[in-house]
Amino acid sequence: MGVYIQVLEDLQSQQQQVIPSEKLAEKCEVNSSQIRKDLAYFGEFGVRGVGYYVTDLLQAIKHFLGIDRNWNCILVGVGNLGRALLRHRQLPQKGFQIRMAFDCDPFKIGEHVAGHEVVCTRRLKEKAQLMQIDIGLITTPPERAQRAANHMMQAGIKGIINFAPTRIHVSSDVTVDYVDFSNHLISMAFRLSHP
Amino acid sequence: MGVYIQVLEDLQSQQQQVIPSEKLAEKCEVNSSQIRKDLAYFGEFGVRGVGYYVTDLLQAIKHFLGIDRNWNCILVGVGNLGRALLRHRQLPQKGFQIRMAFDCDPFKIGEHVAGHEVVCTRRLKEKAQLMQIDIGLITTPPERAQRAANHMMQAGIKGIINFAPTRIHVSSDVTVDYVDFSNHLISMAFRLSHP
DNA sequence: ATATGTGAAAGTTTTCACAGCA
DNA sequence: TGCTGTGAAAACTTTCACATAT
The missing domain is CATH 3.40.50.720 (NAD(P)-binding Rossmann-like Domain)
Structure with missing residues (x-):
């Protein structure tokens, strides 16, 4: 789970706006349905035919994990x-x-x-x-x-x-x-x- | 798995000779059949009606894990x-x-x-x-x-x-x-x- | 009597495959 | 067309329960 944050923050610093589960899976070294399952678990954040918006997703994950605070x-x-x-x-x-x-x-x-x-x-x-x-x-x-x-x-x-x-x-x-x-x-x- | 070593070394330093899976499970905070399955996996080291000989078991686990060497x-x-x-x-x-x-x-x-x-x-x-x-x-x-x-x-x-x-x-x-x-x-x- | 070793059952996680939406 | 979200299938893990050994 922490891997997602690591990789997404990387993508964010590279100005990457959108990423499909397949690519994200590659970078995190996990299966792509794994990712879709995990991400769907706390709300529908993906956009069909497009992928996931990096910044929004990061926000959502951090909120879900309880690390959008000190x-x-x-x-x-x-x-x-x-x-x-x-x-x-x-x-x-x-x-x-x-x-x-x-x-x-x-x-x-x-x-x-x-x-x-x-x-x-x-x-x-x-x-x-x-x-x-x-x-x-x-x-x-x-x-x-x-x-x-x-x-x-x-x-x-x-x-x-x-x-x-x-x-x-x-x-x-x-x-x-x-x-x-x-x-x-x-x-x-x-x-x-x-x- | 590393927990077993931790706990067994503790027992060894307390001069405890034999331990049944039930007690070991308690100390490792896992289920006792879990332990029996794991330990049976690399040879039959337990003695029925008695339990496991701490020193022998440690030796066997270390050998199995590849940490009986430098x-x-x-x-x-x-x-x-x-x-x-x-x-x-x-x-x-x-x-x-x-x-x-x-x-x-x-x-x-x-x-x-x-x-x-x-x-x-x-x-x-x-x-x-x-x-x-x-x-x-x-x-x-x-x-x-x-x-x-x-x-x-x-x-x-x-x-x-x-x-x-x-x-x-x-x-x-x-x-x-x-x-x-x-x-x-x-x-x-x-x-x-x-x- | 007591505690292991292990098949069979229950539970959990991972992967597949595809319907459904942009 | 392209990619998500998700039931259903497969793979793996954990637990139960008991036959088996000392």
């Missing part, structure tokens, strides 16, 4: 990965603002990373409740991921993306998504071993 | 994400060694990151052909991803993991995997918008 995020764990995310320009560009960064290491507290002051994790609830935080990013070592999740839940955060390679337990009204690089390397190793 | 990797693009990957201790721990780091920025060339000297991307082929490199990681800005992929193909690399948010084109004997954080944030935004 999302407030916080990050816990200012290690290598945490810093990479704090400095990543793509995220704010797409409407995901990391508002604050937390860590429990006294040596890191007070440090500034890409314009964010690093704050003690214990102050997460107090700080995060003030501004409405939507999404929490966990980039701690695995053994501290659960604690980070607990802090986030106490602050009323309902969406957690866990980059630490461990499962976390959350109450049923909280959505968790797992991101683990190693999995991509593992799956690549598998594919290369079974040609 | 994989030589290189990285192109020493930005924030590139640095995070170079410093990530989990990767070598799992058998993925990043052997060299490349960048085309003259200010970065010669710099050392986590024990890796940064080398000019033009010298990729020359350098990478010497040691057998299996996997290439692209962490460049999107506009330089295709060039990085071309260099990798010239060096005979057959597996590419692309962290840049753009599609790349490769010959049919090369496997590409895409990793894009934004997708996880987008999918979270979607789930939080449609409760």
